[in-house]
Each structure stands twice: as structure tokens, then as C-alpha cells.
Amino acid sequence: MDNLFINPGKEQWNLLTKRPAFNYAALEDIVMPILLDVKENGDQAVKKYITKFDHASLDILLVSPQEVEDGTALVDEKLKAAIQLAKNNIQLFHESQQQDIHKITTSPGVLCWRKSVGIQNVGLYIPGGSAPLFSTLLMLGIPARIAGCSNIIVCTPSNAEGKINPVILYTAQLLGITNIFKVGGVQAIAAMAYGTQSIPAVSKIFGPGNQYVTAGKQLVNREGVAIDMPAGPSELAVYADDTCIPAFVAADLLSQAEHGADSQVVLVATTSNIIDEVKAQIRLQLQSLPRKDTAIAALINSRFIVMEDIDTAFDFLNEYAAEHLIIASDNAQLLSDKVINAGSVFLGNYSPESAGDYASGTNHTLPTNGYAKAYSGVSVDSFVKKITFQELSEQGLKNIGPSVELMAEAEGLQAHKNAVTLRINSLNP
Amino acid sequence: MDNLFINPGKEQWNLLTKRPAFNYAALEDIVMPILLDVKENGDQAVKKYITKFDHASLDILLVSPQEVEDGTALVDEKLKAAIQLAKNNIQLFHESQQQDIHKITTSPGVLCWRKSVGIQNVGLYIPGGSAPLFSTLLMLGIPARIAGCSNIIVCTPSNAEGKINPVILYTAQLLGITNIFKVGGVQAIAAMAYGTQSIPAVSKIFGPGNQYVTAGKQLVNREGVAIDMPAGPSELAVYADDTCIPAFVAADLLSQAEHGADSQVVLVATTSNIIDEVKAQIRLQLQSLPRKDTAIAALINSRFIVMEDIDTAFDFLNEYAAEHLIIASDNAQLLSDKVINAGSVFLGNYSPESAGDYASGTNHTLPTNGYAKAYSGVSVDSFVKKITFQELSEQGLKNIGPSVELMAEAEGLQAHKNAVTLRINSLNP
Numbered sequence: 001m002d003n004l005f006i007n008p009g010k011e012q013w014n015l016l017t018k019r020p021a022f023n024y025a026a027l028e029d030i031v032m033p034i035l036l037d038v039k040e041n042g043d044q045a046v047k048k049y050i051t052k053f054d055h056a057s058l059d060i061l062l063v064s065p066q067e068v069e070d071g072t073a074l075v076d077e078k079l080k081a082a083i084q085l086a087k088n089n090i091q092l093f094h095e096s097q098q099q100d101i102h103k104i105t106t107s108p109g110v111l112c113w114r115k116s117v118g119i120q121n122v123g124l125y126i127p128g129g130s131a132p133l134f135s136t137l138l139m140l141g142i143p144a145r146i147a148g149c150s151n152i153i154v155c156t157p158s159n160a161e162g163k164i165n166p167v168i169l170y171t172a173q174l175l176g177i178t179n180i181f182k183v184g185g186v187q188a189i190a191a192m193a194y195g196t197q198s199i200p201a202v203s204k205i206f207g208p209g210n211q212y213v214t215a216g217k218q219l220v221n222r223e224g225v226a227i228d229m230p231a232g233p234s235e236l237a238v239y240a241d242d243t244c245i246p247a248f249v250a251a252d253l254l255s256q257a258e259h260g261a262d263s264q265v266v267l268v269a270t271t272s273n274i275i276d277e278v279k280a281q282i283r284l285q286l287q288s289l290p291r292k293d294t295a296i297a298a299l300i301n302s303r304f305i306v307m308e309d310i311d312t313a314f315d316f317l318n319e320y321a322a323e324h325l326i327i328a329s330d331n332a333q334l335l336s337d338k339v340i341n342a343g344s345v346f347l348g349n350y351s352p353e354s355a356g357d358y359a360s361g362t363n364h365t366l367p368t369n370g371y372a373k374a375y376s377g378v379s380v381d382s383f384v385k386k387i388t389f390q391e392l393s394e395q396g397l398k399n400i401g402p403s404v405e406l407m408a409e410a411e412g413l414q415a416h417k418n419a420v421t422l423r424i425n426s427l428n429p
Numbered sequence: 430m431d432n433l434f435i436n437p438g439k440e441q442w443n444l445l446t447k448r449p450a451f452n453y454a455a456l457e458d459i460v461m462p463i464l465l466d467v468k469e470n471g472d473q474a475v476k477k478y479i480t481k482f483d484h485a486s487l488d489i490l491l492v493s494p495q496e497v498e499d500g501t502a503l504v505d506e507k508l509k510a511a512i513q514l515a516k517n518n519i520q521l522f523h524e525s526q527q528q529d530i531h532k533i534t535t536s537p538g539v540l541c542w543r544k545s546v547g548i549q550n551v552g553l554y555i556p557g558g559s560a561p562l563f564s565t566l567l568m569l570g571i572p573a574r575i576a577g578c579s580n581i582i583v584c585t586p587s588n589a590e591g592k593i594n595p596v597i598l599y600t601a602q603l604l605g606i607t608n609i610f611k612v613g614g615v616q617a618i619a620a621m622a623y624g625t626q627s628i629p630a631v632s633k634i635f636g637p638g639n640q641y642v643t644a645g646k647q648l649v650n651r652e653g654v655a656i657d658m659p660a661g662p663s664e665l666a667v668y669a670d671d672t673c674i675p676a677f678v679a680a681d682l683l684s685q686a687e688h689g690a691d692s693q694v695v696l697v698a699t700t701s702n703i704i705d706e707v708k709a710q711i712r713l714q715l716q717s718l719p720r721k722d723t724a725i726a727a728l729i730n731s732r733f734i735v736m737e738d739i740d741t742a743f744d745f746l747n748e749y750a751a752e753h754l755i756i757a758s759d760n761a762q763l764l765s766d767k768v769i770n771a772g773s774v775f776l777g778n779y780s781p782e783s784a785g786d787y788a789s790g791t792n793h794t795l796p797t798n799g800y801a802k803a804y805s806g807v808s809v810d811s812f813v814k815k816i817t818f819q820e821l822s823e824q825g826l827k828n829i830g831p832s833v834e835l836m837a838e839a840e841g842l843q844a845h846k847n848a849v850t851l852r853i854n855s856l857n858p
Contacts, residue, residue: 024651078835079835079839081832082833082835082836083836085536085829086829086832086836088535089535089536089539089541089829090535092533092535093535093541096531096533097543102525104522104525106517106518106519106521106522106789107514107518107790110518110784110790112522112789112791114526117769117770119803120770120802121802131840131842133840134836134839134840135840203802203803204803218651222453222647222651224798225803226800226804245855247855248848248851251844251848251851252848254844254847254848255842255844255845255847257844258843285847289843289844289847290841290843291841291842291843291844332820333820336818339816340546340549341546341549341814342816343817344816344818344819345817345818346819347819348820348821349852350821350823350825350852351819351820351821351826352848352852353845354833354837354846354848354849355539355819355821355826355829355833355849356819357845358832358836358837358845359832359836360535360536360539360541360819361533361535361536361539361541361819362541362819369653370653371655372814372816373548373549373550373632373814374548374632374633374654375655375814376813376815376816377815377817379543381810384805385801385802385803385804385805386805386806386808387768387771387773387801387805388772388773388774389773389774389775390773390776390780390784390789390790390791391761391775391777391780392777392779392780392784392789393779394779397779397781400518400788400789401784403510403512403787404783404786404787404788406507406508406511407511407512407515407563407564407787407788408783408786408787410508410561410596411560411561411562411563411564412560412720413684413687413688413720413783414687414718414719415680415683415684415687415714415718415720416684416687416783416786416787418680418683418714418718419677419680419681419683419684419781419783420781420783420784422676423778423779426674426676
């Protein structure tokens with residue numbers, strides 16, 4: 001982990017902001033046949049892949065109310081309370097994203113407005129595997145409900161015994177989501193994109209997944225199914241100055257590093273002293289981590305950068321466009337004004353990334369891989385369409401009609417002009 | 430044009446809502462080599478394709494201030510005034526889409542908020558060819574400026590003499606956009622995606638185009654460049670009841686039909702009488718249209734549907750999910766509540782689609798091909814990222830920290846827990 005760079009010049013930034021290239025095209029040969037098979041053969045194909053990949057033999061894909069009840073009973077009461085607190089905070093923050101209708105009179109008699117309408121059919125993919133990501137179910141299910149999506153389905157893989165993790169079942173139940181299907185992987189993406197006998201097709205698919213799931217989402221997206229955002233490995237950048245607490249910074253970097261060997265970790269500090277102290281803390285804290293090997297692997301790809309000049313530091317961080325950005329400084333409020341590109345920003349020494357990952361209220365589904373330059377994280381916006389409406393009175397049409405006629409004519413679209421002319425003539429007989 | 434359907438059963442809806450399938454994959458063989466060539470050879474490749482496709486020989490791609498001045502002088506004063514009126518209305522409506530920052534205290538000491546920040550580098554593609562779409566420049570340039578995008582570039586093809594349509598130059602000047610490049614087609618998309626010596630790379634590409642441009646946008650999107658939305662042929666659905674004015678409905682359908690032979694036109698009426706009257710009006714109005722042949726070709730693919738039951742009619746229209754939906758009825762206000770899927774909705778007999786295409790204030794860049802089920806039209810939202818921020822006080826972390834610890838542990842992420850534990854321990858020595 002000796003990727004130390006002192007005041008790197010701009011000619012080095014391209015390299016320093018680079019993410020590991022991943023060739024999804026290479027996965028198409030594996031993913032495409034599964035998509036096609038499910039498209040053609042529905043549940044039968046889905047069950048075949050469940051047997052093949054999850055080693056489970058399932059007759060019925062839909063989780064039964066009894067299974068939800070049984071699972072819920074297994075969850076520790078303290079954990080339930082924690083999830084409820086998280087739910088309340090996430091709900092409060094996401095409810096504040098709802099938009100009222102504002103009718104705007106743009107010209108006299110011309111009324112325009114926008115209305116947010118929930119996407120009717122949405123699919124939430126919740127990975128199983130090494131960790132049961134019930135937090136992701138909170139992050140997707142809560143805005144989906146606030147948006148008013150009428151049909152919310154969840155796909156998540158079962159274990160070999162055909163059981164879904166109880167905490168996921170509890171969380172679904174807490175959110176009032178009852179359509180939970182025991183299917184993961186590419187077969188889940190295919191089922192949600194095309195629909196099967198038991199799994200309804202959706203218009204938009206949300207949720208993280210491994211490289212096959214990501215490739216599957218990209219492929220169905222090309223066919224017109226919307227997806228939340230393009231995905232890449234998770235990332236954290238920390239800006240730290242003399243007012244940071246190195247042990248905290250180290251803990252934050254490690255929390256990102258434990259996600260996966262491909263996790264991206266970047267520390268930008270104003271002095272090399274800070275970096276030395278953080279590194280010492282990393283070595284110390286690393287010892288007791290269960291996912292130590294993963295964290296070490298990720299740290300090999302990490303970057304420790306000294307930027308003595310604050311503005312240059314933030315120029316670099318904006319160029320990097322991190323999924324998560326922690327500003328470890330007593331001066332975080334002021335510094336945060338310099339942020340142009342980031343998914344989510346954590347201010348000060350007591351705002352660890354894990355707060356936002358679980359319970360502060362912000363969403364943890366965020367743009368990675370530099371996509372924060374053009375993409376936002378998941379919000380209520382992600383679950384609605386904003387439909388525009390307009391209503392012109394006769395006078396309204398008289399007011400703007402002549403302009404429309406001139407512009408349509410100048411674009412060579414005579415029938416566009418006629419649609420106005422005919423109406424105006426009928427009003428001025 | 431005798432595609433008449435009387436109260437079609439739901440088993441027919443799939444067919445009736447179907448758009449012409451278009452195989453973009455087949456275009457990849459043509460488009461991909463151009464993308465790669467521009468990526469590798471920059472301006473040199475761009476100029477080669479300009480010579481090949483636009484038959485222009487250009488030394489400099491950037492439009493000069495003198496050219497803008499000369500072009501602006503050529504535009505008729507009345508047309509300038511019309512464009513100014515349109516600009517004012519579009520600006521008023523889009524300014525209303527700006528969102529203030531609301532700081533939400535989700536738990537005591539836990540403050541979360543969202544801030545909209547303009548995407549720094551955006552590219553607007555404005556087609557040339559048969560019609561100079563200066564209206565599209567208004568629809569993309571105005572929200573880009575409101576969003577605060579710092580670098581806005583426009584690519585639009587020149588004619589064989591290397592000249593850009595004067596009205597496009599005037600509109601750009603009106604919006605304060607000075608980086609206009611004389612390049613169209615796939616080479617323009619490639620230049621904006623990868624950057625060349627003279628054209629800067631952007632993070633998001635907006636704008637309509639022919640099938641090659643659309644395929645080019647999809648291909649660079651796969652590589653991580655954001656695009657406004659997937660594209661398809663333009664569409665109009667009209668709902669008409671006894672209170673409609675058939676001549677107006679006919680004019681609206683024709684205004685859509687003249688766009689292109691692949692334009693989609695659907696009329697859903699409550700009686701077959703209305704359809705007969707509208708068809709008679711279409712025959713009458715068609716005679717005098719300069720783009721008559723195009724309109725006739727589009728009308729061959731059109732659908733005239735009688736739905737006697739209002740709710741069934743809107744169920745069908747929601748299933749169709751039209752780019753433009755006109756509710757030609759005195760009862761439009763009430764009926765508009767039934768709209769779940771549409772790009773933009775026009776209420777009553779005096780709100781023709783062409784009003785929204787040019788000057789009412791709403792955006793005309795809208796989801797086609799049924800994408801309105803999951804996608805919104807272009808708005809200020811399209812030009813910003815909404816970055817989330819959070820700041821926890823020491824007390825805030827104490828309040829939610831224990832929940833974060835429990836949840837992180839349940840997901841098997843010990844380092845996530847540690848980032849909280851370490852901080853809480855430091856506060857409770």
C-alpha cells in the first residue's frame with residue numbers, strides 16, 4: 001500500500017483518477033444466452049438456472065406469507081429496532097424529495113405544469129451471496145413506495161434450501177412489499193425485463209449485483225428497459241486536513257476497502273504527516289478485521305495523495321468524482337462548496353460513510369466509476385416520470401400562436417403551422 | 430389509412446401499442462468504425478467524415494464570432510421576435526424546475542440535504558439536414574444554462590459551403606452559447622464523447638438525430654458517456670370525444686405525420702362518427718401540405734381506435750405511453766387525471782402539439798417508443814446531478830450510531846461498524 005503521490009501534476013491526474021477497466025462486452029457471451037433462454041422459456045428456464053447457480057430446487061418462486069412470517073420471527077428485536085430507525089430517517093429524507101405541482105402561466109392564457117407520477121412496475125434486485133443486503137432493500141423500497149409505484153417486485157436469491165435471509169423478509173414486510181421472488185443472478189434480471197409465468201415484467205430495474213448482473217442490466221437496458229444507473233465497484237475518497245482524526249479516516253478507508261478487492265480508496269491530504277498517521281492506523285485496525293484479506297487487496301489499488309493547495313485538492317477530487325466523499329475537517333461546511341462532482345458527501349469528523357450506508361437518511365445507491373460527473377444517486381426522482389401538461393385558452397393560443405406559426409414555417413413544418421392557423425382562424429371569423 | 434379498430438379487446442393491445450421494431454445492432458457495423466476512427470485520429474478523422482457525408486471541406490470546425498454576427502444579421506426580425514417569445518416562455522417554465530436546498534434533520538444532530546449542481550461539460554447535438562432545428566437548440570440550451578452547466582458545446586452540420594443555418598446561429602447567440610462546431614452525424618457524437626484537438630469531450634450528450642446518430646449515442650453511452658434518453662420516431666396520440674373539433678384533431682395528427690414516414694399517429698375516439706369526421710378533415714387538409722408524401726406514408730402506420738368506455742380508452746393510452754398526448758375534449762382537465770404514462774399532455778381544443786413543440790414553455794425533447802413508462806422528458810433535472818450531503822454532530826452520531834453498528838454487523842461488514850464504534854468510544858471515554 002505504498003501508492004503515495006506528493007503534489008502530483010495535472011499530467012498525472014488522468015492516471016490517478018482512473019478506475020480499473022472492466023470489459024462487460026466479454027461477459028455478453030455468458031449473459032446473453034441466459035437472457036434469451038428466460039425470454040423464451042420463462043419460469044422453466046429461471047428454475048433451471050436457479051438449480052445450476054444457487055443449487056436450489058424450487059417449485060414456487062414467490063415467497064409465501066407464511067415464509068415471511070416465519071422469517072420475521074427469527075430476526076432479533078434489537079436489529080428490528082435499528083432497521084426501523086433507519087427506515088424512519090430514510091423515509092423523512094426521501095419524502096422531502098417529493099415535488100408539488102406548480103402551475104406556471106408562461107404567457108397570458110398559457111398554463112404549463114409538471115406532475116410526478118410513479119413508474120407503475122419496478123423491480124428491485126437484492127443480492128444474496130456473502131451478505132444479505134437488507135439495507136439496499138430499504139434504500140430502494142422506501143423511495144419506490146413514496147413515489148407511488150403501484151407494483152413493486154423484489155428478486156433475491158435463496159440459499160440451497162430455498163430459503164431467503166430472514167432480515168430481508170422482515171425488511172420487505174416492514175415496507176409492505178409482498179411480491180418477493182426467490183431468484184438472483186442474470187435469470188432474475190431477465191425475468192424482470194421480459195416477465196415469466198410467475199414474475200411480472202417491469203419498466204425499470206434497480207439494484208446492485210455482481211458483474212453478470214451488471215452486464216445483464218446493461219443488455220436489457222439496450223432493449224428499452226430502464227435501469228437505475230450504470231454500475232462499477234464501490235469507491236470512497238477522503239479529503240483530510242490537520243483537523244482530521246487519523247484513526248477515523250483509517251476506519252472509513254477500511255470500511256470501503258472491505259467491500260471487495262476491487263473497491264477504490266483514495267485519500268487526499270494536505271500534508272504527508274496526515275498520510276503517515278492514517279497509514280499507521282490502518283495497519284493497526286486491519287489486524288482485527290474479519291474481511292482483512294479483502295481489505296488488503298483493495299488497499300493495493302488505493303491512492304494516497306498529498307495536495308498542499310486546497311483548491312488543487314478539490315479540483316482533483318472533482319476530476320475523480322467519487323461515489324462517496326468524506327471531508328474530514330472542522331472546516332467541512334465551507335469546503336463542501338467546492339464539491340462539483342460526487343455521489344454523496346460526508347461533512348466533518350463525525351459523519352462516517354457507514355452512517356449514510358445505513359441509517360442517516362440519504363440513499364446509498366450512488367454513481368461509481370466517475371459517473372458522478374453526470375449521474376445522481378437513487379432518489380424519489382428515480383421512481384417517477386415527470387409528465388408535463390399544458391392548457392391554452394383561446395386567448396392563450398392567440399397570444400403565442402403567431403410565434404409558433406413563424407417558427408414552424410422557418411423549420412419547414414407547414415402542418416405544424418396549420419394546427420395553429422386553423423384554430424386562430426376559427427376564433428377570428 | 431384504414432387502420433380502424435372498434436373496441437379492440439385487450440388481447441389486441443399488444444399489437445396496437447407496438448412501435449416499428451428497429452434494429453440498431455445492425456447499424457453498429459457502420460457506426461463503430463467511425464467512433465473508433467475519431468477516438469484515435471481526432472479532428473483529422475472528423476474532417477474526413479465531414480467531407481464524405483456533408484461534402485464540406487473545413488479547416489476550422491469552431492464557428493467564428495464573425496460568422497455568428499453575419500448569420501444573425503440575416504434572420505428576419507419577426508422570426509427573431511417569435512424566438513424571443515418562445516425563449517421567455519421556455520425559460521419561465523424551466524426556471525420553475527430549479528430546486529432549493531432543504532436541509533432535513535432526520536434524527537437529532539443528523540442533517541441531510543441535496544444540492545443540484547450543473548453537469549460541467551454538456552454537448553448539444555442539433556441536426557441539420559432537411560430542417561434547421563433551432564427550436565431544439567432552445568429546448569436544450571435553455572435548461573443547460575439554468576442548470577449552470579459551465580461548458581456547453583453545440584455540434585451541428587454545415588452545408589456544403591461550410592455554413593451553418595443563420596437561425597441556429599442567432600438562437601445560439603441569444604442563449605449566450607459560443608462554442609458551436611460545424612460537425613454532424615456520428616462523427617459529432619464521437620467528437621463529443623472522446624474529445625478531439627478542437628472539440629472538448631463532454632459528460633453528457635443531448636439531442637435528436639437520424640438512426641446513425643441514435644446508434645452512436647447508444648454506443649458511447651455503453652462506454653459511460655451519459656445521454657438524454659433512448660430515441661425512437663416521434664409520436665402523437667389523441668383522445669377525442671364528442672366535444673372535440675374534428676378539423677383541429679386532423680390538423681394535429683397531420684402535424685405529427687409530416688415529421689417522417691416512421692412517425693406514429695394514434696387516434697382514440699369515443700365514437701366511430703368522430704373518426705369519420707377526422708378522416709374527412711385529414712383528406713381535405715392533406716391536399717395543401719408541402720410534406721404530403723411523408724404524411725401519407727406515416728398515416729399508413731396510423732391507428733384509429735374507437736373505445737366507447739372512457740376508462741378503457743385511458744387504460745389503452747397508458748399502455749401505449751405516447752410521447753405526445755392531446756386530450757381533445759372540453760372535459761380535458763378531469764380526464765388528465767387518468768394519465769399515468771405520457772411524455773407531454775395537451776389539454777383541450779386550443780392546445781395543439783405545435784404549441785409545446787415551439788413556444789408554450791414545456792420541453793419538446795420527450796420519451797418515445799413507450800419509454801414514457803419509465804422516462805421523463807428533458808428538463809433542468811437532465812442537466813444537473815443532485816448530490817446528497819450529510820453532517821452529523823457528535824450527538825447525532827451517538828443517536829444513530831448503535832443502529833448503524835447493528836445493521837453493519839448483520840450484513841457482515843465489521844469495518845463499517847468499526848468506523849462508528851471508534852468514534853463513539855472516543856466520545857465516551
